[in-house]
Amino acid sequence: MKAVKFLGLFIAAGLLAAFTIAKPAAGYKVGDVATDFSLKNIDGKKVSLKDMKDAKGYIVIFTCNHCPYAQAYEDRIIALDKKYKKLGYPVVAINPNNPAKQKDDSFEKMQERAKEKKFTFPYLLDEGQKIYPQYGATKTPHVYILQKTTKGNVVKYIGAIDDNYEDASAVKVKYAEDAVNALLKGKEAPVKETKAIGCSIKA
Amino acid sequence: MTHYIKRAALVLLMLGFAACKGEEGSATEEPAPKPMKVYKKNGISVKSYDYSGLEYFLTKDNDTTYVVNFWATWCVPCVEELPHFEKLNAKYKDDKVKVILVSLDMPKMVENKLLPFIKENQLKSEVLYLRDPDANSWIPKVDSTWSGAIPATLIYNRDTRRFFEKSFSYEELEKEVSLIK
Numbered sequence: 001m002k003a004v005k006f007l008g009l010f011i012a013a014g015l016l017a018a019f020t021i022a023k024p025a026a027g028y029k030v031g032d033v034a035t036d037f038s039l040k041n042i043d044g045k046k047v048s049l050k051d052m053k054d055a056k057g058y059i060v061i062f063t064c065n066h067c068p069y070a071q072a073y074e075d076r077i078i079a080l081d082k083k084y085k086k087l088g089y090p091v092v093a094i095n096p097n098n099p100a101k102q103k104d105d106s107f108e109k110m111q112e113r114a115k116e117k118k119f120t121f122p123y124l125l126d127e128g129q130k131i132y133p134q135y136g137a138t139k140t141p142h143v144y145i146l147q148k149t150t151k152g153n154v155v156k157y158i159g160a161i162d163d164n165y166e167d168a169s170a171v172k173v174k175y176a177e178d179a180v181n182a183l184l185k186g187k188e189a190p191v192k193e194t195k196a197i198g199c200s201i202k203a
Numbered sequence: 204m205t206h207y208i209k210r211a212a213l214v215l216l217m218l219g220f221a222a223c224k225g226e227e228g229s230a231t232e233e234p235a236p237k238p239m240k241v242y243k244k245n246g247i248s249v250k251s252y253d254y255s256g257l258e259y260f261l262t263k264d265n266d267t268t269y270v271v272n273f274w275a276t277w278c279v280p281c282v283e284e285l286p287h288f289e290k291l292n293a294k295y296k297d298d299k300v301k302v303i304l305v306s307l308d309m310p311k312m313v314e315n316k317l318l319p320f321i322k323e324n325q326l327k328s329e330v331l332y333l334r335d336p337d338a339n340s341w342i343p344k345v346d347s348t349w350s351g352a353i354p355a356t357l358i359y360n361r362d363t364r365r366f367f368e369k370s371f372s373y374e375e376l377e378k379e380v381s382l383i384k
Contacts, residue, residue: 066277067277068275068277068309068312072309102279138350138351138352138368139350139351139352139353142350159339160338160339163336163337163338163339163340164336164337165336165338166309166310166334166336167336170336172337175339194339195338195339195342195343195349195350195351196338196339196342196351197307197338197342197351197352197353198351198352198353199277199278199352199353200278200280200352200353200354200368201352202279202280
């Protein structure tokens with residue numbers, strides 16, 4: 001009887017799940033192999049992950065010009081690149097927004113912003129909005145840390161840069177840095193996934 | 204045998220729901236928590252909460268259906284759909300539907316963007332300001348499926364809770380509310 005009850009519960013849980021889960025979330029999970037791409041950089045040249053031959057991995061950040069949450073993180077993204085590019089984990093920034101829907105995120109405005117802020121990393125436009133859905137990015141900023149392996153570029157961390165969008169000096173946990181530091185030591189990221197508020201991607 | 208198991212599952216499900224109902228029926232409404240701060244300008248005032256304070260507004264246990272919209276003045280799709288929430292709030296005012304607009308503007312924008320926006324657009328729905336920068340700690344509590352992108356909307360009452368990470372037309376919004384009301 002006990003076993004039957006258990007089975008019953010199990011089925012009940014299954015039924016509930018079937019009715020409440022609308023659709024499986026698209027995009028990568030930690031452990032998946034991420035696609036490479038060939039996207040136009042602000043200097044007009046195409047950039048792919050495979051071009052960065054010395055990289056041990058990548059800090060791929062979907063970000064943009066117009067979003068205040070993205071702006072709040074610009075200096076921290078530059079700092080990440082400065083610190084980790086030389087250690088083998090460069091930042092690769094991708095603007096996923098359709099400039100027709102969000103004028104401030106046009107290619108020309110990206111060039112302006114990168115120049116103003118002296119970006120040290122590629123700032124790519126996801127023309128046709130084809131790459132971000134494969135990653136499963138939903139907002140800006142949205143970070144994917146990839147590790148180069150024989151299988152391909154494996155997703156090791158997804159989420160926020162740190163735990164305080166408002167004030168860089170009040171940050172307690174630097175999720176992205178902690179993840180890269182662990183990977184550099186041959187370990188797994190201590191926190192593999194986090195959530196953050198951001199501007200929905202305008203496709 | 205499978206029939207028996209299915210039946211057992213159904214009975215268990217029903218028992219589960221009945222138990223929940225019983226608890227909800229006896230609950231009494233608690234007073235609203237004290238805001239962290241009240242921002243005031245030109246006759247407009249907005250209460251600010253961290254997530255532990257805001258949670259009260261996301262878990263009310265009474266006969267009203269709450270439509271909680273997460274937005275910000277700089278979020279274009281949020282601002283575009285605000286009139287639909289305002290219309291819903293006005294239309295169902297006497298019909299136990301209440302809209303709560305939770306702003307996620309940056310702190311420095313509250314006085315120079317949010318308060319003037321409320322005045323200019325004559326927003327009638329209740330506006331709250333959520334100031335809790337450790338978003339990873341509270342986003343999953345609002346809904347486990349929320350990635351953190353806005354606009355996002357929670358529609359709930361004591362029986363049902365549904366979450367949407369998307370923009371709404373007025374028709375879609377009214378339909379979702381009618382489905383759970």
